[in-house]
Amino acid sequence: MHSIIANDYELEIGSILDSSFASLLDKYSDVKKIIVSDDNTSEHCVPFLISNYDGLAEAEVVILPAGEENKSLAIVANVWELLTEYGLGRHDLIINVGGGVVTDMGGFIASCYKRGMQFINIPTSLLSMVDASIGGKTGVNLDHYKNQIGVFNDPEAVYIDPIFLSTLESNELLSGYAEMIKHGLIHSTDLFNKVIEQLDIPFELELELLKESIQVKNEVVKRDPLEGGERKILNFGHTIGHVIEGFMLGSEGMTHGHAVGIGMVFEAYLSTKKGKLSQEEFKTIESAILDVFPVPTFSNDDIQSMTALLTNDKKNKGGKILCCLLEKIGECTFDHEISEQEVTEVFLHYKNQQINLN
Ligand SMILES: NC(=O)c1ccc[n+]([C@@H]2O[C@H](COP(=O)([O-])OP(=O)(O)OC[C@H]3O[C@@H](n4cnc5c(N)ncnc54)[C@H](O)[C@@H]3O)[C@@H](O)[C@H]2O)c1
Structure with a gap:
């Protein structure tokens, strides 16, 4: 496990099973947890996490439609409504499991919901591992304009495990x-x-x-x-x-x-x-x-x-x-x-x- 301090948050590279993710989940044991994923990562990556972490047993899984064309405010608004239905509070936790679209959107969803809540990134595409999940840029597209709406906000932690690359096209x-x-x-x-x-x-x-x-x-x-x-x-x-x-x-x-x-x-x-x-x-x-x-x-x-x-x-x-x-x-x-x-x-x-x- 390779641990780096990235501004104020932990960035760990290597097997997530050897990382501080379990102890971080312990820290959040008494709050609700929402996993934000997409059509593909909900199938290929989320089950691995849920089966390895008891702390995720009760987590709700939000599945975004996969793809850049869905990186929109309309989808974000749907998720905010869903989070309200789940009764999510600002002290609860969002865990983004996906490529750059999921980490950008999930980070933005968390950053604006109830004026901001904590989120963790678990990138599952190579692009998200080397770039999108780190650095604090979150956001969505506006029509043809890329990332036109968004905020800078760091996650609580980022766990980069190449194991997820095995199912990537x-x-x-x-x-x-x-x-x-x-x-x-x-x-x-x-x-x-x-x-x-x-x-x-x-x-x-x-x-x-x-x-x-x-x-x-x-x-x-x-x-x-x-x-x-x-x-x-x-x-x-x-x-x-x-x-x-x-x-x-x-x-x-x-x-x-x-x-x-x-x-x-x-x-x-x-x-x-x-x-x-x-x-x-x-x-x-x-x-x-x-x-x-x-x-x-x-x-x-x-x-x-x-x-x-x-x-x-x-x-x-x-x-x-x-x-x-x-x-x-x-x-x-x-x-x-x-x-x-x-x-x-x-x-x-x-x-x-x-x-x-x-
Ligand atoms: N925030 C930043 O600093 C930053 C930097 C670079 C890029 N980005 C953004 O990142 C986005 C691109 O990221 P991307 O290339 O990861 O796109 P993506 O999130 O759309 O993922 C690409 C495809 O791979 C699938 N996928 C992801 N992980 C998988 C896995 N482990 N197994 C099987 N399928 C998997 C996804 O479902 C999707 O279909 C763009 O929207 C871009 O603007 C942001």
Whole structure:
């Protein structure tokens, strides 16, 4: 068991059965407990927890409809009504068991219900383990705008146990690797190379690599919990990634990691265009990422719709679109202004490449 202090809460990585979860449940023995899960984690992950912890025997299990398209205020309102029916008080406990959608929504549900109650995150997707469940960002989407409504609020504890990854579908596992690639790109060449090598054997993830990736996020968040400055580098790939993901919500959908993967290539392209990242490093990033996360065929209308979404990005300031750029592999800087025109150009660059290829 590897225990890290993340701001004021406990972050433990390894078998949950060896963690402090049992003693934490003892601490909450006299309060109601609600497990927030989704269609998949209620089946694959919650039974394991209930069968191993007597303290969860009486817990109510809330099952959210799985998927990004359900990360909405309407679903959150349904859950608040359900919690009221259960007679949940502000001293009771919410335990989120799921991927990033569940930890983001469950955290938000807990943070606003009766002006805030305690919650624990037990992430079950790789993406949620390395990224979404830690750092205190909670929230929901508003139409096509990603995470437009939300609050910063830390959980009481986070328990990260790779055992849950065994039932995750392969595209969802790969999605988590996108955030691990990002941690490499903003932190060090060594970590980037290790993650890229691991992509050849994605189901054999080393615990040490998982810990290293989590540490990158945790250290940045500890230094800048409310994203006043440095934390913005964790958004690398997300300015463009979020508009792709938000746009795709209206059609066949795309995993968060796939959209961020493309976003990272596009933002790396802009980094090179703006004289920062070298051509050679850009090519390394481009081939490693596009190999796993190909760019779909977008029409000109699609591209126009996506660039229009950019103007409402949370990271914008004073009407300007702000973005992170790479200086080199392992060094990212933030608050760079980019124009709609530049983003359109990068989309067209990849669209034309596809036409050439076909
Ligand atoms: N709060 C943050 O800092 C932060 C950071 C990154 C991403 N996010 C958010 O996280 C979300 C993406 O997270 P995600 O990729 O985990 O998506 P997700 O929660 O939708 O999970 C992906 C799919 O995997 C299923 N699943 C999860 N665990 C499983 C398991 N153990 N076995 C079988 N199926 C399982 C889910 O039911 C879902 O169908 C996005 O909404 C994104 O905005 C938040």
